[in-house]
Amino acid sequence: MSEAKKYSAPVTNAETAPFWEAAKQGKFMIKRCTACGEAHYFPRSICPFCYSDKTVWEQSSGEGTIYTYSLMRKSPTGPYAIGYVTLKEGPSLQTNFVDCDLTTLKIGQKVKVVFKPTDGAPLPFFTPV
Amino acid sequence: MTIKGKAYIAGIFEHPTRHAPDKSTAQLHAEVAKGAIEDAGLSKDDVDGYFCAGDAPGGAWPMVDYLGLNTQKLRHVDSTETGGCSYIIHLGHAAEAIAAGKCSIALITLAGKPRTGVMPPRAAGAEADFELAYGATTHNAYGMCAMRHMHDYGTTSVQLAWIKVAASHHAQYNPHAMLKDVVTVEDVLNSPMISDPLHRMDCCVVSDGGGALIVTTPEIAKSLKKPQVRLIGHGEAMKGPRGGKDLDLTYSAGVWSGPRAFDEAGITPKDIKYASIYDSFTITVLMQLEDLGFCKKGEGGKFVADGNLISGVGKLPFNTDGGGLCSNHPVNRGGMTKIIEAVRQLRGEAHPKVQVPNCDLAIAHGTGGLLGVRHAASTAILERV
Numbered sequence: 001m002s003e004a005k006k007y008s009a010p011v012t013n014a015e016t017a018p019f020w021e022a023a024k025q026g027k028f029m030i031k032r033c034t035a036c037g038e039a040h041y042f043p044r045s046i047c048p049f050c051y052s053d054k055t056v057w058e059q060s061s062g063e064g065t066i067y068t069y070s071l072m073r074k075s076p077t078g079p080y081a082i083g084y085v086t087l088k089e090g091p092s093l094q095t096n097f098v099d100c101d102l103t104t105l106k107i108g109q110k111v112k113v114v115f116k117p118t119d120g121a122p123l124p125f126f127t128p129v
Numbered sequence: 130m131t132i133k134g135k136a137y138i139a140g141i142f143e144h145p146t147r148h149a150p151d152k153s154t155a156q157l158h159a160e161v162a163k164g165a166i167e168d169a170g171l172s173k174d175d176v177d178g179y180f181c182a183g184d185a186p187g188g189a190w191p192m193v194d195y196l197g198l199n200t201q202k203l204r205h206v207d208s209t210e211t212g213g214c215s216y217i218i219h220l221g222h223a224a225e226a227i228a229a230g231k232c233s234i235a236l237i238t239l240a241g242k243p244r245t246g247v248m249p250p251r252a253a254g255a256e257a258d259f260e261l262a263y264g265a266t267t268h269n270a271y272g273m274c275a276m277r278h279m280h281d282y283g284t285t286s287v288q289l290a291w292i293k294v295a296a297s298h299h300a301q302y303n304p305h306a307m308l309k310d311v312v313t314v315e316d317v318l319n320s321p322m323i324s325d326p327l328h329r330m331d332c333c334v335v336s337d338g339g340g341a342l343i344v345t346t347p348e349i350a351k352s353l354k355k356p357q358v359r360l361i362g363h364g365e366a367m368k369g370p371r372g373g374k375d376l377d378l379t380y381s382a383g384v385w386s387g388p389r390a391f392d393e394a395g396i397t398p399k400d401i402k403y404a405s406i407y408d409s410f411t412i413t414v415l416m417q418l419e420d421l422g423f424c425k426k427g428e429g430g431k432f433v434a435d436g437n438l439i440s441g442v443g444k445l446p447f448n449t450d451g452g453g454l455c456s457n458h459p460v461n462r463g464g465m466t467k468i469i470e471a472v473r474q475l476r477g478e479a480h481p482k483v484q485v486p487n488c489d490l491a492i493a494h495g496t497g498g499l500l501g502v503r504h505a506a507s508t509a510i511l512e513r514v
Contacts, residue, residue, distance in 0.1 A: 010258035020258075040372030042259035048372040067376055068280070068501075070272030071325045075264065082269045084376060091373030094502065096263045107280045123262050 005077050009120025015045050018057055020121035028062040028113045028124055030089060031055045041091040061088045062113030064126070069097060069105050085111055085126050099127045133393055136224035137350030137359045138511070140169025140343030141469045145305045147457050149337040150245040155186050155195050157240035157339045162196055165341035170353045171234060173197065178205035178232030178344075180223055182215035183249070184241040184460045192238070205232035211367075211505035212497025213407060213462040215239075216342070218507045220468060220493075221363035223344040233346050240339025241460030248461075260502070267409060267461070268332065270501035272324035274378045275412040279326060281379050281427070286326055288430035289411040290317035293330050293454050295438035296408065300451025302480040307334045308455040331411040333453035333463070340465035356476040362394025362510035369503035379427075381496055382506035383420030390492075390508035391422070398422045401510075402488045403474040404445055405467035407495035408452040414438075417494055418445075421508065440483040449474065449483035464495035468509065475513040489513045 012020045022029045031043040035052030047055050069083030081097040097105055110129040115122035142164025144157060166173055176198055185192045189208040205226045209218050216239050223235035278284045294314055300306040320329040350357050364386035370376055398421060408414045415429035424432040437443035450456045450470040453463045471491040473479045491511045498504035
């Protein structure tokens with residue numbers, strides 16, 4: 001089901017283009033602030049915690065755990081599971097869980113990033129380890 | 130500086146329609162404006178402040194023109210857009226403007242046709258590329274909150290179901306309610322799963338319609354015929370994932386808007402006789418009751434169980450019109466009808482079967498946006514004078 005689903009290409013902009021360029025190489029990037037040391041997602045130029053502009057790109061392990069999820073039973077493109085993953089590096093992010101039995105997802109379950117193609121840069125999703 | 134006691138709700142109107150294929154959205158705005166102005170005993174040309182949100186076609190200036198407001202007199206406009214709680218925020222902003230002398234008779238309108246018209250798309254934020262593909266909707270965004278609340282606090286589907294049961298007990302007396310049948314906990318649990326763990330009956334209705342308010346000065350309110358209801362406390366707040374740090378979907382921005390409103394009013398949740406709580410989903414109510422301090426965080430499930438929200442039965446009568454879960458949810462925005470039913474209760478105009486005896490203090494609280502993603506909250510404390 002999820003393989004067949006078509007996703008729109010990210011629009012991208014000057015601030016986020018490096019994320020999408022890295023995604024094309026299969027790398028999942030986050031931003032870290034060199035002033036306060038905090039990582040954040042989605043990536044911003046100005047640190048949302050300390051407002052420093054000294055933020056740098058960092059490759060994430062792409063590993064994390066499910067913080068929460070909800071299985072949307074019906075949609076025009078079929079059922080899908082939306083949720084939040086808390087990355088090993090700290091930040092939590094919204095995603096869909098794919099390539100698995102959607103009815104067996106559990107909070108706390110270990111997951112890893114997988115990219116799905118679009119007509120532009122690929123999009124990050126997560127799948128159980 | 131405070132707005133406590135400086136603004137009165139002198140006019141209310143809730144559109145009786147839930148299905149309006151024969152009307153335009155602007156027309157519904159005009160009909161609710163007319164209704165609220167007449168309820169107050171005022172005329173359109175008295176209005177000198179206008180408040181509307183994203184549901185108003187084209188925004189404030191086309192609406193002011195369409196409504197035929199007196200532009201020589203109109204001197205304050207506010208189009209703050211925070212989804213379903215916009216109108217509770219407008220109420221506070223109207224009180225601020227009135228207290229500052231910027232207007233004296235404010236009109237707030239909400240109307241729209243999600244059942245029979247086209248809903249305008251929500252403008253994308255900076256997060257669009259990083260979130261839109263994942264298909265967050267109201268159902269699954271609130272589902273994610275409920276799932277984590279159950280995980281952290283042991284909240285159950287049975288407890289959530291009690292919220293719908295209470296709403297249905299009230300809706301049976303509302304001739305305009307979309308769903309008038311009293312339902313049981315079993316009915317809710319047996320309704321189809323929509324987005325885990327929320328069943329169909331955990332979700333509000335989708336309805337056309339609208340509502341409007343007139344907010345005015347103490348002096349003008351006292352010169353009018355309706356029972357006097359004033360705003361004594363108000364709060365607003367916003368919450369989002371904020372870079373993904375310390376994500377916690379088990380509480381809402383109500384933890385900030387609530388105390389702000391109660392502090393300004395100088396009262397506590399124990400003093401409240403009636404509560405209008407935005408019920409987009411059952412979990413919305415449960416989390417808001419905790420966040421507002423009606424019970425401790427994590428104890429909302431116990432608090433709402435066994436009919437505690439049913440008027441005449443439990444300790445905290447809520448949404449006595451049947452709320453969004455049973456009566457209506459105009460334009461997918463519940464804030465306006467929450468204020469209106471609270472004013473009815475304070476005026477003594479609620480249905481006799483659900484009227485709270487000697488109702489002198491009420492709360493109207495709502496959220497807007499997606500509780501599981503980004504949202505606003507606003508709290509109003511209202512008093513019968």
